Amino acid sequence: MNKTKGYIEAEISKAITQWEKDFLGRGSVSVKTDILRDMVIVVLRGILTPAEYAVCETKEGILSVKRLRSDLVESGEETLKQIILTFTGEYVKSFYTDISTRTGERVMVFKLQNDLEKKLKN
Incomplete structure (x- = not known):
């Protein structure tokens, strides 16, 4: 079956939601995945807790929450790369992530070895 x-985008969203629940103890409110050229872009909404929002009222708090969340995600980076490989058949060349403490969104960008979007069109 040609996927x-x-x-593939929906399957990646489901798998990352499950990873969040298993690894971080809770999932985001919504996840949207987009394949664009040689990138898989994942936007997760509603990831901060009410306590984290309260801490984010100061500059130090924002930096602290960003650092902690970044460390947590990076410690699970190999599993995330494996999820991408499983559903796309492509190896992840590099991984980038950041969180907005204002909107409670996290963006993950997986840069792939090859142009997956072009491959899927053929």
């Missing part, structure tokens, strides 16, 4: 771009 469509939309199918």
Whole structure:
């Protein structure tokens, strides 16, 4: 079966939601995955707790929450890369992530070895 771009994006979203629940103890409110050229871009909404929002009222608090959340995600980076490989058949060349303490969104960008979008069109 030839998997469509939309199918792969949905499967990655489901797998990352499950990873969040298993690894971080709770999932985000919503996850949207997009395949663009040689990148898989994942946007997770609603990831901060009410306590984290309260801490984020100061500059030090923002930096502290960003650092802690970044460390948590980076400690699970190999599993995340494996999820991408499983659903795309592509190895992850590099991984970037950041969190907005204002909106409670996290963006993950997986840069792949090859142009997956072009491959899916053929």
